Amino acid sequence: MAKAAVLLPRQEMQQMAADLIVQYPNLSPFCIEYTHTDAACQRAIRLQNDGCELILARGLQAALIQRAVRLPVIAITATAQEVGVLVACCKRELGLPDPKIGLIAFENMLGDTSRFDELFGVELCRYTLPDTQETDTSACLAALVDRALQEGCRAVIGGDVVCTRAETLGLPHYFLASGRESLQNAFAIADRVAYAIDLEKRARAEMNTMLDFTFSGILQIDAEGVIRRGNRVLYNILDKHPEDLIGRPVQEALPQLRTELLDKALRRGEEAYAILLPIEGHTVVVNIAPIRLENQIRGAILTFQEGRRITEISGELRRELYRRGFVARARFDRLPVQDTAMQEILEKARQIAQYPVPVLLTGEIGTGKRMLAQCLHNESPNRANAFVELDCSAYQPDSLDTLLFGSYSTRADAPACLAEAAQNGTLYLAHIEALSPELQFKILQLIGGKIWRNGASQPAQTTVRVVASSNADLPALLREGLFRSDLYYALNVLSLALPPLRARRADILPWADRYLAEAQDQYKRYVSLTNGAREFLQHCDWPDNLDQLRSVCERTVLLAPRRSVDEVFLRGQLRELTPAAPALAETAVMPQPGLDPRAARIRQALQAAGGDRQKAADALGISKTTLWRQMKKLDITYK
Template identity: 25%
Template sequence: MFSVEMEKIKPIISVTAEHQEELKSTLNNIKEPFIFLEKQNQLFAYVSLNNQLLERLKENHFSKDILLNHAKSIESICHLSENISLPALFQIIGEPFAIIKGEDGKPSGYIRREDVLAELFKQENKSVDLLKIILTSIPMGIFVLDKEKRIINCNEAGLKMIKSTAEKVLNFPAETIFSKEHIDNVFSTGKTLLNHLEITNEMGVLVDYSPIMNYDDVVEGIIIVVQDLPMVEEMAMEIEYIKDLNKDLNAILSSIYDEILVVNAKGELIRFSDNIIQDFWKVDLKELIGKNILELEDQGLFTPSVTRLVLEKRKKVSVVQETKTGRKILAVGNPVFNEKGELDRIIVASRDITETTRLKSELLEMRKISEQYKKELDDFKSKDRFLKKLIYCSPKMEKIMNQVKKIADFSSTVLLHGESGVGKEVIAQAIHQLGKRSSKPFLKLNCGAIPENLLESELFGYAKGAFTGADKNGKEGYFKQANEGILFLDEIGEMPMHLQVKLLRVLQEQEVIPIGSTTPIKVNVQIIAATNKKLEKMVEEGTFREDLFYRLNVIPLHIPPLRERTEDISLLSFHFLQKLNEKYDRNYHLTPDAVNVMEFYPWPGNVRELQNIIERLVVTADHSAIDAEFVSQFLSLGYEHKKMKPVITRVIPLQEAIDHVEEQLIVLAMNQYKTTTKAAKALGISQSSVSRKYQKILSEKNMNIENLSTI
């Protein structure tokens, strides 16, 4: 295969007088005809038509005379020796050509590449080998088209560039690979089309379309020159990606709430987003493109300039700018550095926070209101949960609780009196939970459970070093700890006389003086006192101060004993039993007759005794059903050791009282003697009367139990 050696030419950039001698020297040194090669409209090499190539031409009856016959005189274009340079010559001719030398070795003319190829077409059979040699020798892709626009020849370089084979290309219409529009244009106009980028899934190439003309300037065919650009497709894809990225960035900038400015290292505005802060810029930002925005600070448009701060500190800066109109703008400047670590750009994001500041204040206010509502709701829930823990249904307890709800709204001193175990502490807690002090402390102190010598220090506290053995830091008393809350003093009747005086001072002056100190401490404490003694009698006996009694007895509440509110017995019994069942995973229940027995028992220990009896029944019971016989085993001692008279707690019709006593006697007799016969003998009435009345009592109790279960 014949190879063509390419030799580089020193490029001549411009047409000046100094280049004329260089051009002459270049042409004189070339001893043979040659063809120039171009790249991006510049001559970069030439192929010599040496003797070996000429011999090939002669063998195929393509003599040197052909070149000379088709050569055009250089002098016909211009005077080469006077004022023309090599690049200028190429620009004048405007297409690839070969310079022909005469017998004297000097350039005498040039011949176009198409003229040579046209002659080869005429001598098709004889010049096949030569054409293959030429096509193979050219490093670019070459495709030759005939008049029918079919590809009749090509080189291997071209096939590689379009990623195909000769079998799929030769004798096929060229438009299946290349642009039909460009091919038709060259055939119709005879003009050369250069630098057309064609990208498909199979290839990415740069294509030149050159016509092959005969002597009559008729297009005989087309030479398609293909330059493989491996990076063209990648570059095109990257360009498309950049375009898409640019669209995305513009869309993002348009959707961002903040105003975005891009400033260069000199402080000059380059571009900005669509979102502009209203009433901030006094001019159209388009007019500020290319101008230094630092000057705007000097003009007093805003202060301070975040751009200036970033330029000075070379780090991210956040400032709140204030305009002449009083608007507040949050501006954040982010520096962008190049590869050398030099400041390249400043991105400024600004947001009008005037409205935001106002909304923030409103939000804080709403949060306070919400917290207040939440607190009130929690208080309501807490009160509701506490009320559910209060188990009662008797009219007397209903009346007591109505009084408690009224008392809870005030801070008056309350005196609770009643028998031991009636639930005085529960009532005190109810006053705390239902009142305005529910969120404050609730402290309880049993005045009878603490030794007299310690009670004073517990109540009033002591200063450091007040006495031997005292805490070196001193101690706060119950009054100080319960400040703003409630102090529950149980068994107030057990308080020593000398402490009663100090307690009276606290109630009168609302201040305490710790032991070992002379400085009074102001306190705001509500006192709830409780006792099971008759304080009026103690006052008469001189064991309780009269003035303190009247100070405590502001709101007196008498808690009735359990025997005076028998309606609560069954309800409390079921409540305690349910709690024990849940605690020990049991399923005990009271039979109706067991409830009857419990209701007729006087309960000297009141609710506390009832709770203890229920726990004793659960612990010792052998069966899940707890009946009257089993209950009476634990209550019988109360009947034997204490003769109880029938208790009537209110004025009622005589017959109703008689029926009530009769019912109690029949139930007690049946519990004790078990049979109606023995019970009748003990009561002194007939057996049939006992049987009839007892069945009636049981029937009524069963009905009450069913109603209670339904509730």
């Protein structure tokens, strides 16, 4: 429960607040007290220093406190009903037809009053200050009272400062109190904020525990490569004190770490696995994972494991440690697939998964080849063993060779290579076309059950299932002599071609719903797509497939100005994310950036039909009436 302080401008509000706050399970009352506006900031600072985690206040006090402390501040907003009661009372006591009444407050105190003139038979004039007002706020409120009087207001409604000034001017005034409804609204918001605070505290405690008790050394760097945090295991592995690392560029502290690997993580958001570093006379296995926030790379996490420890412990525990870094998460039954053709592909993949033979996955970038490789592993008899993945295009041939096959050694502490880590499991090789001829031969041997460690005179026996993927034209590379024919046919015994997202439109909305749900759960922001927005997603061609769709969904959750998201907002996000117009499937008509891609299809159909709308409608699979409506909606004319 979050410790919440409630600061109120009137003493009579205290008991009501005390009775209501107990109804909210995530709020722990730190104090509920009357506070004069002049003392509100100092009181808030003391509360922050004493461990308070959340403050509720009203109007001017809330605005002042928000600038004085780092804590979340929830403004208690007057409801329309509470304002309406005062307006009706004011009119009745003035006894005038259509009296002019001034409503003076901070913007954070008021809701919608646009229909009050009509409802109550008054001329209600709003005079408000922004919540961010930083000058003498009391004087500004008093000046608004003077202005209301000059502009003919017969009475004013507002807080303490407004009423005090109005009394000085002899102007009838009514205090805008916060009743049960406004307090309930504020407590409901505070309860949700408190829940988020609890989650953050729990996550911080769990993270500290994991950092201190994990087998791995963990190092956090920022976007500039400066070390910000490490754990106890890391300092032991590197034999360094925290003050020798914190605040230093990571490449000064670890000159053995290759610059290009770090740049790939911090500049391009690419992960790197099983980097072998010689440190203080022993080998350390390092993994690098970028930290993403708001679609930007904000740093990276580096994990360190001692090579000697990994190779000296039993094979079963070694596989367990590797699985912690190389784990297959995707499963067939969790994929939101609705397209009939894609369902048939997945059914074929389920059958393939049962047999320990190589699999070749092909398709455009972003079609889900990596997820499908994980599904194949998790559906296989070897699902309990390691799933090791490697992007062959991310390394130079020599580095790739070392990563995959290591170096031959008779020493017991010789570090394990990725091919050994995948023993009795799955080795997934993305961008298989990037392998050098020598590595193509070694992979062919690995498929045959032999592992050639560098420097060894004889291969060792092994059992590794190889799953490879490519978005290149492998047959063309084969004809040009750039890819071994025996490796191609060995991989292609069982193959799966994943269609692009534009060819399986039934999958677009299910995937969008999944990505939106994941982003909403991660960022605790919630959106709802209008029918028009969902229709826009459905008809986009998504040239970069699931990667592009996921990015748009995440941007939508992070940037949506309101909960309801329409197609106009989505079109803008897509345009910002991909300045060039998305390519349309099987058409030479290119829409302008941000325009609905359906327009290009309709124009193409009309052109092919020579302007005959019935033929065009038949080609599009819609009625002539529907075609006419879409042409009107999309502002399409054809002559």
